[in-house]
Amino acid sequence: xxxxxxxxxxxxxxxxxxxxxxxxxxxxxxxxxxxxxxxxxxxxxxxxxxxxxxxxxxxxxxxxxxxxxxxxxxxxxxxxxxxxxxxxxxxxxxxxxxxxxxxxxxxxxxxxxxxxx
Amino acid sequence: xxxxxxxxxxxxxxxxxxxxxxxxxxxxxxxxxxxxxxxxxxxxxxxxxxxxxxxxxxxxxxxxxxxxxxxxxxxxxxxxxxxxxxxxxxxxxxxxxxxxxxxxxxxxxxxxx
Numbered sequence: 001x002x003x004x005x006x007x008x009x010x011x012x013x014x015x016x017x018x019x020x021x022x023x024x025x026x027x028x029x030x031x032x033x034x035x036x037x038x039x040x041x042x043x044x045x046x047x048x049x050x051x052x053x054x055x056x057x058x059x060x061x062x063x064x065x066x067x068x069x070x071x072x073x074x075x076x077x078x079x080x081x082x083x084x085x086x087x088x089x090x091x092x093x094x095x096x097x098x099x100x101x102x103x104x105x106x107x108x109x110x111x112x113x114x115x116x117x
Numbered sequence: 118x119x120x121x122x123x124x125x126x127x128x129x130x131x132x133x134x135x136x137x138x139x140x141x142x143x144x145x146x147x148x149x150x151x152x153x154x155x156x157x158x159x160x161x162x163x164x165x166x167x168x169x170x171x172x173x174x175x176x177x178x179x180x181x182x183x184x185x186x187x188x189x190x191x192x193x194x195x196x197x198x199x200x201x202x203x204x205x206x207x208x209x210x211x212x213x214x215x216x217x218x219x220x221x222x223x224x225x226x227x228x229x230x
Contacts, residue, residue, distance in 0.1 A: 044224055047218055102153075102176075102214060
């Protein structure tokens, strides 16, 4: 069974960074791109970017360049996203989503990030 | 960026009704090489991640009930629920899977009348 297990909620101070994780199981981790998506409270979905776990190639939404850094640890089948220089605008739920043959076919449960002093 | 425009923003329905919602893209999502439309539909219930319903504009994801049907091509797409059930109350999003950056519509919220 394919599962994406994300790390727990984060409360961080403005200006700080946070790294959230997405541990994959039940499939070949290096065989599928991993996407990251932001959902601000009560709002729609924004694609942050994706990473190819096989070779580490990344594709970013220009809006999130400099804000998000995507990496993977193949040894633990885990994808990571680091968010930098956090502001209140970064408070949201962040999802990882596996890219299937077409579209995002499996999603993590989401990680809530709250930026507050 | 491709802008995805969904309408209506909300729909109030009774169980058993047929429902249709629209998604329009600012550029064609048709890949001329393989003639596939790179348009996906997701369902999101409160407190849950999105769930893939339809990809390639009209292919139902495994396990999705056949009351959900996707149609359309190019820039105009439709999601139809033939007979709404209580468990279908959710927000539905369309997504451009054709070009970077991937983009989502604002969603259509299905509510109970």
